[in-house]
Amino acid sequence: MDALLREIAAVVGPGNIMTGEDVAQRRVDWMTGAPCRAGAIVRPADTAELAAVMRLCHVANQPVVTHGGLTGLVHGGEASPEELVMSLERMTAIEEMDPVGGTITVQAGVPLQRVQEAADDHDLHFPLDLGARGSCTIGGNISTNAGGVRVIRYGMMRQQVLGLEAVLADGTVISSMNRMLKNNAGYDLKQLFIGSEGTLGVVTRAVLKLQPRMASEKTALVSCPSFEAVTGLLRHMGRTLGGGLGTFEVMWRNHYLLLTEESGRNVPPLPTDSPFYAIIESLGVDDEANTAQFGKALETAFETDLISDAVVAQSDAQRQGIWDIREDIEGLIQNLAPLFTFDISLPIPDMERYVNQLEAGLRQGWPQGRLVVFGHLGDGNLHVSVTVGSNDPEARRAVEQLVYAPLSELGGSVSAEHGIGLEKRDYLAVSRNPEEIALMHTLKRALDPKGLLNRHKILAPET
Known part of the structure; x- marks a missing residue:
């Protein structure tokens, strides 16, 4: 890896590669405070630098994990010592505002709140909104297809993206920076990257749709x-x-x-x-x-x-x-630790029965356990917090079975808006059938044949 890092330093500059203690000080899970374990963190300044770095990594068969605001909850930012992190923390430019067309063009590392504020300055509104607005990044919002509290009115992040740019595993730049509401010229390639959690490509720039600001x-x-x-x-x-x-x-x-x-x-x-x-x-x-x-x-x-x-x-x-x-x-974490959190969706009419059955199951297995529920009910999304007095893997696995198993029969999803990452990978089949999962593997092989991007996230390794 040292030889590769020297080549990368020639692209991004030696000051934009972090190693050793600088890497360990970065927290990849804000709930647990788990440190980053990557071999190094690389901080490209723009798409060209990122593409050049990815070409070097592809030749060297070097696995890569992408970092945005690190506000995710499914361990999507975890990296092993054999992996490099590509951090988009320097790619924070708001490149263009088009008040007439109602669009804003940004780099992927810009925080959500800055986009909201830029829109407000022009009497416009960027409707995606969630509690981590000050830290989460547009690239992360796109890669997880973020939801938030305004989905019932404006839809998911997918509905806010008109165009985007992404770098593939081999360094190829796919620039589909469409600014039009209507564009049916062939496949809508941006959809490959929205919600794919960095496993098919690294989102670097985006054209976002703005709405009139409500007075x-x-x-x-x-x-x-x-x-x-x-x-x-x-x-x-x-x-x-x-x-x-x-x-x-x-x-x-x-x-x-x-x-x-x-x-x-x-x-x-x-x-x-x-x-x-x-x-x-x-x-x-x-x-x-x-x-x-x-x-x-x-x-x-x-x-x-x-x-x-x-x-x-x-x-x-x-x-x-x-x-x-x-x-x-933060209050949930402090009062319920050790805490297991879940982000699920299911038909609204089934919610009360589902929650009651879950609570009964928890009481049967852990009389001292506790269940807390809230969520974006208007769009079918519930956030479930569970404490059973232990966070050991066996307890977690048992609680996960209680939470996830009923969703298959109900036509629900193990992930409403947070993604799959590593945490929910083993439960993907609850919400996706074998044919869907097989097609996901086909897409992964086509766009990342060496399996270098966010490896083992979403999809388990093929045997």
Whole structure:
């Protein structure tokens, strides 16, 4: 590897190769704090440098792992001492803003929040939003097809990407920087890289679609007397607000109670005795009209017993206080450690039965265990947190079986928005049939015949 690193240094400069203790100080898993174990970290400045480095690695049969913001939760950034890390931390340029066409062109290492702020500066809106916005990068968002809290209105990251550029394992640059909404000229090659977690190519640049900025945003926290009321409320708000429904997030009581009254970390805007809580946001271009429509929708929900109590944020601070309860992942870690986390999706009508069965199974196996559930219910995505008092591999495997096994029959997915990585690789068959997995292997062999990119992530090694 030393000879290869000398060749790479001639491309990126000696100061942009990290080795030894500098590598070990980098944390590849923000939940566990696990250190990076790669042989070295390479920091190219642009697509040309990355392509040149990848050509050298391809000739040397050198495996490579890509790093973005390192906010992932499925061990996709893990690297062994025999692997090199390609970090895109220097590739942070916002290259072009097109307010008329409604696009922004960026390098893959730019943080999500910077894209949001750049759009705001031009009275536009980049709709992808998640709690790690300050750290996660656009390249990572693309490679995992990130979701977040606005999927119900704007869709996944896939829907925000018009064009992209990627470097293949052999250094070939695939530049498909389309800026048009309509382009049916052959295969849509960008789709090969969106959601492929760096296993088919390294995303380096992207053209993102922007939306008009909504002048009015109304946020309410409501409590619901039953899951039937929750689903009824979702239908009611969707029908009443129409395209204005921006967010519909649900917290089971176990989440709301833990992160407010029980832990003391957040002030509960509503009493903690309801079985379900929902955060609802309405977006509009006219504040007066949006306020009236939102208020009427909530009033009707009260009258039809879909909600039992509600509070509407009257300031940014109150809105943030509501969201702090939903996004307090640090609180979950502190209060439930050792913690197993899961990101699943399943049909909404099956959610209550699924969660009840999961809770019963946990109690049977671990009477001291605890289950906490919240998620983007409006798009079928639940985040499940489990503690059983142990984090040994045997306990984890048993809990994973409880969480994942029912999803196959329900037509659910073991990964709604976080990806597969290493953590969920053995469970891919729960959500994908043999023919689909075989085609994935075919694509992997075609684009990365030596198996050098993020090896063993998503797909198990072929035997």
